[in-house]
Amino acid sequence: MDAPVQDQPDAASPWWRRAVVYQVYPASFADADGDGFGDLRGVIDHLDHLVDLGIDVLWLSPIYPTPWDDGGYDISDYQDVEPRFGTLEIFDELLREAHRRGLKVVLDLVANHTSDEHPWFVDSASAVDAPRRDWYHWAPPRPGHVGGEPGAEPTNWLSEFLEPAWQFHPGTGEYYLHLYSRKQPDLNWENPEVRQALYAMMRWWLDRGVDGFRMDVINKISKRMPLRDVPPVAGEPYVRARSEYVNGPRVHEFVQEMHREALAPYGARLITVGETSGVTVEEAQLFTGADRGELDMVFTFEHIRFDNGRNAFDKLPFDLVQLKAVMTRWQDGLADVGWNSLYFNNHDQPRVVSRWGDDGEYRVRSAKAFATALHLQRGTPYVYQGEEIGMTNYPFAVLTDLRDIQSLNYSVYAAALGETEEATMAAIREMGRDNARTPMQWDDGPSAGFSTAVPWLPVNPNAAQVNVAAARVDPDSVLAHYRELIRLRHELPVITDGRYRLQLPDHPQLWVFTRTSPEDELLVVVNLSGQEVELPPEARWPGASTVLSTVPGEQGSTAQPWEARVLRRVPVG
Structure with a gap:
C-alpha cells in the first residue's frame, strides 16, 4: 500500500502538487449512530478506505451547525459541529486518526454568507442601528414601492437559486441580499470587522490542527459598490447580475489579506483551494500565482458548464472537442503561472459516468476512461465519494423524491415558464445535485451498508452490484483502476x-x-x-x-x- 504524500521542505515544489484529495459529503458517507444521516464517526470508520486508495488529503464538506436549508452550506455557528454529525471531541478524534494515517484534513470555509440563524445575522436583523447591522448587505425598498411587494427589491438581481436575490425583513422594513437561498444572507466584506471575525475563526480551526480550507464561492465576496441594477432582459423581472459580484474589484485584496493574516502563519503544511465560478484563466493566474500570496489552486467551472444551455438544468449534448479545448486552455494557461485542480465530480455535480459516460453496459469502462483522462493531466486531482467505484445518477421519479433546494427552486421556476413536471423531472434526473448526495454504497446489504436506518436520501437501486465490497475483490474494478492512477501519480514525477x-x-x-x-x-x-x-x-x-x-x-x-x-x-x- 502506498503511503500518502508527506510534506516537502522545497517551497518550489509544494507537497500538494503530488497529492490526491478525496471529498466526503458527511451526510451521505457513512452513518455510525443509526439515525439515517451520515456522521463523523462514520468517516472515522472508513478512513482506511481512503488510505487503501492512496489518498493524501480528506476534504470534509461543511460539518458546522446548520438548519440544513442548503445541504450544510448555511452555517449557524462557525466554531462547532452539527449535532447530527457529532461533537468537537469526535472531530478531534477524526483529526488524530486521519493524521495518524498520514492523511491531511481540509474543512469547507463558507465565508460569503451565513445562515439567517447565525447569531451575527440575528443581531444584524434586530434593528436598523444594531451593532452588526452592516455585517450584511441591507437596503430599503425601491423608492415609490412598498416593501415585500414584487418590484420593491433594491436591485433587479436574480439569485443563483432562481429567486429574487433580496429578501424583505418586516421587522426593520428593509431587504437583505442573498446570492443563494433566502436563508443564506451575504456577509458584507467591505466591513473590516467581518473580515477579522472570519480570520479569527480560521485561525481557531488551524490551531486545532486542520490542514487547510476549500473556500466556497470565494470569488463572490467582493461586490461592486454601490449595489445597482443590471440591464434587464425582455420579459424577465429579475436578472442574473454576476458582473456585479463575480471577481469583484476588491476580491484579490481580500484574499491576500486573508492569506496574510489567517493562513501564512501556519506555513507550507496547508492546502487551499477556492471555488471560483466564472473565473477566467487570467483571473486564476492571479488567484494561484506563487508570488501572489492568495490560494494554492482554484476550481474552475468552465469545463463543467460547457454542456449547460439556458441554465444548469438545460443539458446540451456531450461535445468532446469542446471539452478538450476548454481543459487544454486551462492546462496551457496555468502551465507556468498558477496551478490546476482536476475534477469532474463533486457534491454539486451529477455523476460523470451518467452525465457524459455510459452508465449501462459500459459503466465500468467509461468510468475508467474519464478517470484516466482527468488524473493524468497536470494539477491536483479531486475524487468525490463514490466516484472511485463508478456510482451513477439516481432514477428520481417525482418531485417529492428530492431534497436539494436548487432542484426544488428550479421546479417552481420551470413551472412558471410552462414546463411540465415530467420535463422538469427529466432535467433534474440528469443534472440535479441530489444525484451526488445519495448514500455511499459500501456493500450489498440493507441501505448499502450506509446505515441501519432508513437513509435521509434513498440508496441507488444498483447498489447490490455497485459497491465498495464488490469492487475490492474485483481486480478489474473501477476502484482498482483508481488505485493504479493514484499510484502512478505518486511514482512518476512526469505526471506532476x-x-x-x-x-x-x-x-x-x-x-x-x-x-x-x-x-x-x-x-x-x-x-x-x-x-x-x-x-x-x-x-x-x-x-x-x-x-x-x-x-x-x-x-x-x-x-x-x-x-x-x-x-x-x-x-x-
Missing part, C-alpha cells in the same frame, strides 16, 4: 511536472495527449465513445511500454469502446 500537449484536437471520440519532461514521456489515449475507433499515428507509439490499459490483451491499432491506455517511453540522450 511534465508538460501537457493535446494531440488530435478535432477528433470527436479520442482524447489524446502527451506528458513530457526531459527524463520521461507518457502518451495518454482515451476513447470517449461507445464505438471502436481506428487510431491515427498521433495515438500510437510503436515500441513504447504499456503503463496502464483498461482493455486486456495486445494493444492494437484500434481503440475499443471506452478504452483507455497509457504508454511510456524514456527519451534517449
Whole structure:
C-alpha cells in the first residue's frame, strides 16, 4: 500500500502538487449512530478506505451547525459541529486518526454568507442601528414601492437559486441580499470587522490542527459598490447580475489579506483551494500565482458548464472537442503561472459516468476512461465519494423524491415558464445535485451498508452490484483502476511536472495527449465513445511500454469502446 504524500521542505515544489484529495459529503458517507444521516464517526470508520486508495488529503464538506436549508452550506455557528454529525471531541478524534494515517484534513470555509440563524445575522436583523447591522448587505425598498411587494427589491438581481436575490425583513422594513437561498444572507466584506471575525475563526480551526480550507464561492465576496441594477432582459423581472459580484474589484485584496493574516502563519503544511465560478484563466493566474500570496489552486467551472444551455438544468449534448479545448486552455494557461485542480465530480455535480459516460453496459469502462483522462493531466486531482467505484445518477421519479433546494427552486421556476413536471423531472434526473448526495454504497446489504436506518436520501437501486465490497475483490474494478492512477501519480514525477500537449484536437471520440519532461514521456489515449475507433499515428507509439490499459490483451491499432491506455517511453540522450 502506498503511503500518502508527506510534506516537502522545497517551497518550489509544494507537497500538494503530488497529492490526491478525496471529498466526503458527511451526510451521505457513512452513518455510525443509526439515525439515517451520515456522521463523523462514520468517516472515522472508513478512513482506511481512503488510505487503501492512496489518498493524501480528506476534504470534509461543511460539518458546522446548520438548519440544513442548503445541504450544510448555511452555517449557524462557525466554531462547532452539527449535532447530527457529532461533537468537537469526535472531530478531534477524526483529526488524530486521519493524521495518524498520514492523511491531511481540509474543512469547507463558507465565508460569503451565513445562515439567517447565525447569531451575527440575528443581531444584524434586530434593528436598523444594531451593532452588526452592516455585517450584511441591507437596503430599503425601491423608492415609490412598498416593501415585500414584487418590484420593491433594491436591485433587479436574480439569485443563483432562481429567486429574487433580496429578501424583505418586516421587522426593520428593509431587504437583505442573498446570492443563494433566502436563508443564506451575504456577509458584507467591505466591513473590516467581518473580515477579522472570519480570520479569527480560521485561525481557531488551524490551531486545532486542520490542514487547510476549500473556500466556497470565494470569488463572490467582493461586490461592486454601490449595489445597482443590471440591464434587464425582455420579459424577465429579475436578472442574473454576476458582473456585479463575480471577481469583484476588491476580491484579490481580500484574499491576500486573508492569506496574510489567517493562513501564512501556519506555513507550507496547508492546502487551499477556492471555488471560483466564472473565473477566467487570467483571473486564476492571479488567484494561484506563487508570488501572489492568495490560494494554492482554484476550481474552475468552465469545463463543467460547457454542456449547460439556458441554465444548469438545460443539458446540451456531450461535445468532446469542446471539452478538450476548454481543459487544454486551462492546462496551457496555468502551465507556468498558477496551478490546476482536476475534477469532474463533486457534491454539486451529477455523476460523470451518467452525465457524459455510459452508465449501462459500459459503466465500468467509461468510468475508467474519464478517470484516466482527468488524473493524468497536470494539477491536483479531486475524487468525490463514490466516484472511485463508478456510482451513477439516481432514477428520481417525482418531485417529492428530492431534497436539494436548487432542484426544488428550479421546479417552481420551470413551472412558471410552462414546463411540465415530467420535463422538469427529466432535467433534474440528469443534472440535479441530489444525484451526488445519495448514500455511499459500501456493500450489498440493507441501505448499502450506509446505515441501519432508513437513509435521509434513498440508496441507488444498483447498489447490490455497485459497491465498495464488490469492487475490492474485483481486480478489474473501477476502484482498482483508481488505485493504479493514484499510484502512478505518486511514482512518476512526469505526471506532476511534465508538460501537457493535446494531440488530435478535432477528433470527436479520442482524447489524446502527451506528458513530457526531459527524463520521461507518457502518451495518454482515451476513447470517449461507445464505438471502436481506428487510431491515427498521433495515438500510437510503436515500441513504447504499456503503463496502464483498461482493455486486456495486445494493444492494437484500434481503440475499443471506452478504452483507455497509457504508454511510456524514456527519451534517449
